[in-house]
Amino acid sequence: MSQLYIGVWNHKDQFGNFSENGGIFFDRNSKIMFNLQILNASRSELSDKQIHVFPRELEKISFQDNFYDDNETRRETLKNFIEGKIFIFKVSEEQQDNPYAYDIKMHIKNNDFHNDDKFEEIPILMDSENNYETIKNKLIKGETIRSRAVSMISNKLDSISSFMITKSSHDENWILFENVTAVSTDGMESIQYQKPSENFPITVRRIVDDTAMDGYYYDNGDDRNINHNIMFVPTRYLRENDSQLEKFTKIVTRRLGLTENDNEGIDESSQDVDLLFLKQFHEVIKSSEYQLLLNEDNIIKLHTSIKSSLLTILAGLSGTGKSKIIKAYAEALGILNGDLGKGQHNDIPEERFKFISVKPSWQDDSDLLGFADTISNNFRPGDSGIVDTLIDAKKNPRFIYIIVLDEMNLSRVEYYFSQFLSVLERSSSERYLTLYSKYLETRLYNSDKYSSKILIPENVRFIGTMNIDESTFELSDKLLDRTNIIELHTVPFYNKKDISHRSMKDVKSANTWHNFEVGLLNYSSNGGSLTEEQLQFLWELHSEINDELPNVGISWRTIRSIDAYINKVPSTYANDIGKILDWQLSTRILTKLRGTESMLNSLISYDEKEKKPKGKIINILDKYSTLSDFQESRKKLLIKSKELKVNGFAR
Structure with a gap:
């Protein structure tokens, strides 16, 4: 099985221009076909491609082409057939450069369809072993949930919906879980969500009026026994700044498993974890320990970049506090070494902030990663400690890790960071660095700890600092393509009065202090995309x-x-x-x-x-x-x- 997509007729012709009959064309055998445009909100390599619907697939959805008509008449016939329709389908995986749709199911567009709609693919977990009560207990315990619906959604953690649907066993009501965060999946039939916490509470809603939700679509399930697995819902229905969600659902509990009386005494701001974190970050940077003045736009740029990109670079004049800003960011996340106290949080790893000073002498990635010592038959990890940090991060997918490359352009980034640049754009399951040749694994005594390849997991973020002067190297287009560069704006010196004299000890001892987990990186409050x-x-x-x-x-x-x-x-x-x-x-x-x-x-x-x-x-x-x-x-x-x-x- 493979991921399901939702889409409409793509009006672009072969040159990328829109036209009335664009995207309808003939193959080499003069058989008619057309292209689909994917409308899934989750981004993938296929999102911007034209998906072919071959003649044999058109026949399966009951389109009849009259081969004896002229081409314009045939185009018009197909246009009338697919106009006003929406399609749910799978996409061939073996031809990524020339993808085509199969297992196509056709629906009539609902009355509330908008041309700019994107659809969230919400899994419906209601197999024989799943219902509201069992799933609720698994979410509270952080246990793995098995369901065939998992194979029909994206296997990229940052693309999996923050919503999930099941059914109550005693009254047959549909139940919508909101603010669930996937932490692992095998891409087949298993998925694990993050346990609810003070920072990431899960809201449970009962769907009370699905007629108020006219823009949603089901997949058609199995031909033999209709059993829906995915609900495609317009993202505009699901955002908190839209009242639509309140129209068709009623809140059962706002903080699953965290309080006895879930509907009382809830701080509404805690539902938007971005705002919760940014408030905490402001308190940290203005504290007596940091005394930083940052332009508000720079704060948003930094936070958004870290969430959306694996690599972020802070650039600016020497002495503007770039390294200190990153440390303050880590402090606000609650991941600085020793932050959590010993014995109090035994399940939380201690070293999640790695600060690496780049040396001008670095020439290749072995300076950063290490090398295989074939004389002593051991892998020698680099002094940077980055390899051990990546290994630790893979063992602890719930927690955020930050790796800092200070003054990263003192040496040529394309030399010592070359492997990273090549793999950063890959999907989270394929982001492997090569430490040494695989044939050496059987010879090295410590290959059980340091295997020949190492994964850069989804919970790791790299942040670089750099000065732009005559002592540094310029950045190549290859690097610029893979990062956001944030040039710090200098805040007027007379704003120094805004710095707080509150100590970090007081900030952390307040009831509002939170330690943030990986769900913050996946959080999206708006579900926006390019128009x-x-x-x-x-x-x-x-x-x-x-x-x-x-x-x-x-x-x-x-x-x-x-x-x-x-x-x-x-x-x-x-x-x-x-x-x-x-x-x-x-x-x-x-x-x-x-x-x-x-x-x-x-x-x-x-x-x-x-x-x-x-x-x-x-x-x-x-x-x-x-x-x-x-x-x-x-x-x-x-x-x-x-x-x-x-x-x-x-x-």
Whole structure:
């Protein structure tokens, strides 16, 4: 079995243009077929691809093509058949470059269908061994749940829905579990969710009126015995800032297994773990121990980047406190060494914050990871300690680990971090680093502890700091594609009065202090993603840049990264996606614009008369001004245009 997808007819033609009959075409045997567009909210390698529906699959959903009609008539017939329909299907796994749909089930679009809808794939766990009572007990204990529905959802932990559905055994009511966080799955029939805690309470709702939810779709289950496994629900129905969830459900308990009276005395803010963490982070950075002043946008950028990307880089002037900011972030998470006290939390690992100072002499990944000593027949882990940290993180998937590479561009990142850059974009189950050749495993005495390959698990985040001066190396496009670079804004010195004199001891002793677990990284308050207009803007920008600089542009990897970033932004910024798009444009795309004046002149140059930048990129920003004011991007372009004018090149 494999993951189920939901989708609609994709109107794009072979050149990526939308048209009335786009996406309907003929194969080499003159048989008609069409393309589907995936609408699953969870991102995958297939999300942006056109999924083929071959003629044999069209026949299975009862489409009859008259081969003797002219091609335009045949197109019109198929158009009438698939227009107004929505499809649930599986996708071939053996042809990722040319994927096709199979096991297709066709539905009529419900009245509440929106063209920009994305659908959450919520598993329905109601096999013979599962009902509300058994699942509730397994969630409280953190036990593994077995169900065939697991094989039909994404096997990527950060893509699994935070909702889950089952049925009450005594009154046959549908039950919706909210704020569940998957911590492991075999991708087949087993899934384990994080135990409810003060930081991550699970809400239980009874579905009382599913007629108020007109936009949802079931999969069709088995042909022999209809047994639904997945419910596809528009993400706009499930967000807390939308009243729709309250229309068709009634809360049974807000904190499963945590309190005797679940419906009383609940702090509503605790339901949004992003806001809970950010409040705590503010208290830490302003404490007497840290005394940091941070721009609010920088705080949101840092937190969102850490959630959505495995690698984040803090850049800025020397002395701006980059290393201290990261330590404060770890402090706010509650993961600094010794934070938890001995004997009090025996199940919580102590060392989850690893600080590594990069050395200028590092030339390859063995300087960071270590090497196989074939003389003594042992693997010698690097002095950095990163290998042991990764091993520990894999053993403790509930907890967040942060690995810091301080002044990471003192040496060429592409040399000592090369393996990491190659695997960071892979799915969590395939993110393996090679420590040494596999054939040496039988020869090394400590291969039971240090196997030839080591996994970078989903609960690990890398954060780098870097200065930009003559003593450091520039970053390559390969690195820029895989990270968010956060350039720290200097806060006015006179704001020093805002620093608190409250000690960290007092901050931690307060009743509001929390230690956060891995669910924070997967939390999304808005379920947002790039809109069609935003994608059109990015395509036009790519086309202009790529025409002038053939080796530069916006890749699918960049699109996926921007999409993931938008999805993880805190709720306080969810209504200002234009600003978020501007941030990503400034850091992920415009940083690649470097070269001589003759190379960049048509894209960006300095207008002496108007004292501002001009060129093709500015024209595109002006054209799409309804999306954003692009304030940060315009500032960056102004700096680059001045560099070109004065120096003749831009870094």
